[in-house]
Amino acid sequence: MEKFRILYAEDDATIALLTKDALEEKYQVTHCQNGEDALGCFNTTNFDICVLDIMMPKMDGFALAEAIRKKNNDIPIIFLSAKTLKEDRIRGLKLGADDYLVKPFSMEELELKIQVFIKRSQKNKITETHxxxxxxxxxxxxxxxxxxxxxxxxxxxxxxxxxxxxxxxxxxxxxxxxxxxxxxxxxxxxxxxxxxxxxxxxxxxxxxxxxxxxxxxxxxxxxxxxxx
CATH class of the missing domain: 1.10.10.10 (Winged helix-like DNA-binding domain superfamily/Winged helix DNA-binding domain)
Structure with missing residues (x-):
């Protein structure tokens, strides 16, 4: 069975290595070090979920999520960030993010959220009445x-x-x-x-x-x- 694909954008090399290594036990992970590269990957590859850092060079996570939402209104987006202000969380949610984890986060929590969102995204949630x-x-x-x-x-x-x-x-x-x-x-x-x-x-x-x-x-x- 083909693994679900995760687009993972994170510029911190240490965090990226640890997170990617943990996630690759269950998923196929494409890691990008900046927002521009991540958007390029998104435009050429089909992903099941996006896990995005906010503070990144070239294009930050907010701008990346906005660009992703213009192309795909369905794919789950999870923000990872050291930014703890309520305004940042609300901004992320208004851009269409499904969740927001504050660094340092537990890998178990991230994996659980990924499982929940992927499971839900695979179901047909719209009833016969459209x-x-x-x-x-x-x-x-x-x-x-x-x-x-x-x-x-x-x-x-x-x-x-x-x-x-x-x-x-x-x-x-x-x-x-x-x-x-x-x-x-x-x-x-x-x-x-x-x-x-x-x-x-x-x-x-x-x-x-x-x-x-x-x-x-x-x-x-x-x-x-x-x-x-």
């Missing part, structure tokens, strides 16, 4: 787009899955841990922060629809109130 009408908006769950009369917004895969989950359970309470396990396979603390970022973006997209809101039920979860 099209949803949300007031005056049209949501294409298969192609991750929300379209109005004058514009089209492209969602990340995780945002599309989250919106679809809400629509399939409109006017019902969805517990936070249920959402996290459904979409990520885990309900750890940082994934909860990721969920908040995605919900904030969905709220902005749905803001034009006066009868639709995503309510926050403190300590419980969320509910898509659909009064149209």
């Amino acid at each position: 099209w949803y009408q949300i007031g005056t908006l049209s949501f294409d769950a298969k192609n991750y787009t929300v379209t109005s009369s004058d514009q089209q917004v492209v969602l990340t895969q995780r945002e599309a899955e989250l919106l679809q989950l809400f629509l399939e359970n409109k006017n019902e309470v969805l517990k936070r841990e249920v959402i996290l396990k459904k979409l990520w396979g885990s309900d750890d603390y940082f994934l909860g922060r990721s969920l908040d970022v995605f919900i904030s973006r969905l709220r902005k997209i749905l803001a034009s629809q006066s009868g639709i809101t995503i309510e926050n039920l403190h300590g419980i979860g969320f509910k898509l109130r659909y009064d149209l």
